[in-house]
Amino acid sequence: MLAAPLTELAAEVLRVAGQRGERLATAESCTGGLVAAALTAIAGSSSVVERGFVTYSNEAKAEMLGVPAALIATCGAVSGEVAVAMAEGALRHSHADAAVAITGIAGPGGGSADKPVGLVHFALARRGQATRHAEHRFDGDRDAVRLQAALTALGLFLPPPAT
Numbered sequence: 001m002l003a004a005p006l007t008e009l010a011a012e013v014l015r016v017a018g019q020r021g022e023r024l025a026t027a028e029s030c031t032g033g034l035v036a037a038a039l040t041a042i043a044g045s046s047s048v049v050e051r052g053f054v055t056y057s058n059e060a061k062a063e064m065l066g067v068p069a070a071l072i073a074t075c076g077a078v079s080g081e082v083a084v085a086m087a088e089g090a091l092r093h094s095h096a097d098a099a100v101a102i103t104g105i106a107g108p109g110g111g112s113a114d115k116p117v118g119l120v121h122f123a124l125a126r127r128g129q130a131t132r133h134a135e136h137r138f139d140g141d142r143d144a145v146r147l148q149a150a151l152t153a154l155g156l157f158l159p160p161p162a163t
Contacts, residue, residue, distance in 0.1 A: 002038055006150055010038040013157045014048050017098075023050040024157060025096035027065055027086040029077065030104040030120060032056060036151040050096040055086065065089030067099075078103050080121050080133045087123035087131055098126045100153045106145040120149045124156040132156070 017024055026036045027132050036052030039045050058077050061067040067085040075081040086101035088110035104120030118138040125131040134156070138148040 002034075002041055003147055004148065005037045006034075006154070007041055009151060009154045010035075011042050013154050014039060014042055014045055014062075016158055017048045020097075022097040024048055024055050025050050025090045025094040025099040026052040026153070027090040027099060028052065028153075029056055029061070029102060030106045031102050031146050031153065034146055035102065035153045038150060038154065046047040051094050051120055053090055053093075061089075062084060062157065065093060069153060076115065078115050078119060080123070080135060083121035083123040084125075084131050084133055087125035091125045091127060098124065098157060100124050100156050102149055102153050103122060104145070104149060106149070107143045108142060114119050118145050120145070120152070122149075122153055122156060124146065 031051060036129045039049050041162055055061045055064050058072050062069050064091040065086050067082060071081055071085055083101045083103050087099045090099035101123045102120060103115050105111050105115060107117035120136050122134045123131055136152055138145045
């Protein structure tokens with residue numbers, strides 16, 4: 001059972017994307033498919049969700065999304081550059097109109113001084129628009145980091161709030 005805030009936000013994303021006539025793709029690493037699972041848990045999602053990529057390993061990022069191995073070697077899998085390449089690769093390898101990418105360190109291990117547990121990079125690529133990147137540092141255990149990352153990724157599909 002998915003957390004209620006996750007399914008509620010996924011339903012809003014599907015509603016907005018459906019109104020826009022958009023198809024969506026996900027490219028997930030540390031969330032392991034949680035964003036795609038939240039979207040596809042909702043009846044009727046097949047009219048919006050085009051596909052999801054779970055690219056947990058560096059090899060999967062390169063093979064499935066076309067992320068250059070040299071980029072991963074230079075910047076690290078958990079970086080803004082790789083998140084952007086993942087989102088853009090998801091668009092290239094799908095028929096989607098927009099793709100979100102997530103790469104981070106959910107913990108409890110794997111962190112470092114430069115890249116601590118809770119560090120997550122996001123990117124949103126839309127056809128015909130510049131790719132957007134965001135970096136967040138989340139608190140909590142592995143489940144908390146993954147949930148916060150999935151919520152953040154879903155939110156990227158929505159238009160920014162009016163100011």
